Amino acid sequence: MLCQICKENTATIHLTEISHGQRRETHLCQRCAQQQGLGVQPQIPLNELLSSLLQAAKTATDSQEKTVNFSHPDKTCPVCGMTLQRFSETSLLGCPEDYKHFEKELGPLIERTHAGHSHHCGKVPAHAGQEMKKEVELLHLRRQLEQAVKAEDYETAARLRDQIRQYQ
Amino acid sequence: MKPAQLANQSSSWFGAEGPGWDIVISSRVRLARNLADYEFLSCLTPGRQQEILDKLSEAILSLSLGDEVYFMDVDRAATLERQLLTERHLISRQHAAGKGPRGVVVSAKESFTAMINEEDHLRMQVYAAGFNLGDCWKRINAIDDMIEQKVRYAYSERWGYLTACPTNVGTGIRVSVMLHLPALKMTGQIEKFVTAARDADLAVRGLFGEGTDALGDFYQLSNQVTLGVREEDVVRELSDNIVPRIVDYEKAARQVLLEQKPHTLDDKIQRALGVLKSACLISSQEALYLLSSVRLGVNLGRVPNLSLTTINELFLLTQPAHLQLRAGKMLDADQRDALRAQIIRQKLANN
Ligand SMILES: [Zn+2]
Ligand SMILES: [Zn+2]
Numbered sequence: 001m002l003c004q005i006c007k008e009n010t011a012t013i014h015l016t017e018i019s020h021g022q023r024r025e026t027h028l029c030q031r032c033a034q035q036q037g038l039g040v041q042p043q044i045p046l047n048e049l050l051s052s053l054l055q056a057a058k059t060a061t062d063s064q065e066k067t068v069n070f071s072h073p074d075k076t077c078p079v080c081g082m083t084l085q086r087f088s089e090t091s092l093l094g095c096p097e098d099y100k101h102f103e104k105e106l107g108p109l110i111e112r113t114h115a116g117h118s119h120h121c122g123k124v125p126a127h128a129g130q131e132m133k134k135e136v137e138l139l140h141l142r143r144q145l146e147q148a149v150k151a152e153d154y155e156t157a158a159r160l161r162d163q164i165r166q167y168q
Numbered sequence: 169m170k171p172a173q174l175a176n177q178s179s180s181w182f183g184a185e186g187p188g189w190d191i192v193i194s195s196r197v198r199l200a201r202n203l204a205d206y207e208f209l210s211c212l213t214p215g216r217q218q219e220i221l222d223k224l225s226e227a228i229l230s231l232s233l234g235d236e237v238y239f240m241d242v243d244r245a246a247t248l249e250r251q252l253l254t255e256r257h258l259i260s261r262q263h264a265a266g267k268g269p270r271g272v273v274v275s276a277k278e279s280f281t282a283m284i285n286e287e288d289h290l291r292m293q294v295y296a297a298g299f300n301l302g303d304c305w306k307r308i309n310a311i312d313d314m315i316e317q318k319v320r321y322a323y324s325e326r327w328g329y330l331t332a333c334p335t336n337v338g339t340g341i342r343v344s345v346m347l348h349l350p351a352l353k354m355t356g357q358i359e360k361f362v363t364a365a366r367d368a369d370l371a372v373r374g375l376f377g378e379g380t381d382a383l384g385d386f387y388q389l390s391n392q393v394t395l396g397v398r399e400e401d402v403v404r405e406l407s408d409n410i411v412p413r414i415v416d417y418e419k420a421a422r423q424v425l426l427e428q429k430p431h432t433l434d435d436k437i438q439r440a441l442g443v444l445k446s447a448c449l450i451s452s453q454e455a456l457y458l459l460s461s462v463r464l465g466v467n468l469g470r471v472p473n474l475s476l477t478t479i480n481e482l483f484l485l486t487q488p489a490h491l492q493l494r495a496g497k498m499l500d501a502d503q504r505d506a507l508r509a510q511i512i513r514q515k516l517a518n519n
Pocket of ligand 2: 078
């Protein structure tokens, strides 16, 4: 494969950028990569690091290194329907609840992409706290309602609708 | 406001003067936020996506931001208009290429933009000309406070502000500067800059062009770690520590060129100026490359009678969508190259 910039030398540096579930590949020769400020060891973008960690998790063996284990790739969020499998393909979560539902699986990944940090210590919105629980519960109820309607279980649907109304 | 109206004007943060703007062209702070009661974009129905768009655009348009703001419907915009917004950094490439109800709120001076339904429900950014990260943070933090009065953000005690991709979780902050580092490149020391950035967990991107190409020696430097750090500390680290160091490297490299290779330097600058003043066809890549050299020349006082504002303006106005909206029609590559060359010749002749 030829370098994309000079179109003369063989490309030896291959960069993959994954964002929004889309892959973009760049192939450069060493000289051009260096001229572009990319060096021989290009900095790994976080998204790529995350994806490679996810890949590693998928093919993880019993090695000591293993920090993530998607032993249940079909584990599903009850609120949005997101699965660990789908997340590992796109690096995108489905709803705020995923952070709680997949906390065990996501925790180590998040720490590794954030220099080992595992807790927020920045800005806190004024509404945080009590409100949080309410939101998650509401999302959950709404999801149940959808399923009840789909299953034509109108009795349950009516009960859920009342519950949702009470919350709001 | 139609995007096309922007095609002839410079933007307040790109074309303008600001502290240290010879090397640090502009500063930016971005915050990613999501609404608590909604799924993230990947699991959202079009109907609920529209609700978010309505809710957030209404909330933001109702704020008094000290500057006129207007909303642009990105979903309904023409391809060329979307491209123009991208060229002006008002929306991201992903937002331009996205799906479903989405839009952007932009302040008249383009120093504040809020993308709605990009990767997250809300991604807002404040720009400033030159090196001015502290002010960007103060302003966006205040805007964030005001929006928070009107909507409820998805937030968890442990993970902070919840984002669609875990790489942004916590503060959701992205602090970045746009740097012009031609002397480091010319003296083969760009590695120095990349290493400094890497050691500090910062990301480096080429500013113009696709992906990693750093056309014209413009680089964007930004933080990557968003969790377990305080916003003020991220801002301070870049603004008091990393960026001043890189600026010093670039200044030293410029000094070396002036003292040791003045002819090489002048040759590069004057040849670039010569081509720009006389070419009849010029590609956007070549223009970026040559304008970069001339920009260095202006900064070093080697090109009298030419202002940095003019050069900065040319970077912006000669991009493909800008040219076509200015011409009022689609242009093929040859026609674009001809119009670009013509605009550059005129601007440089007037100076
Ligand atoms: Zn090459
Ligand atoms: Zn979910």
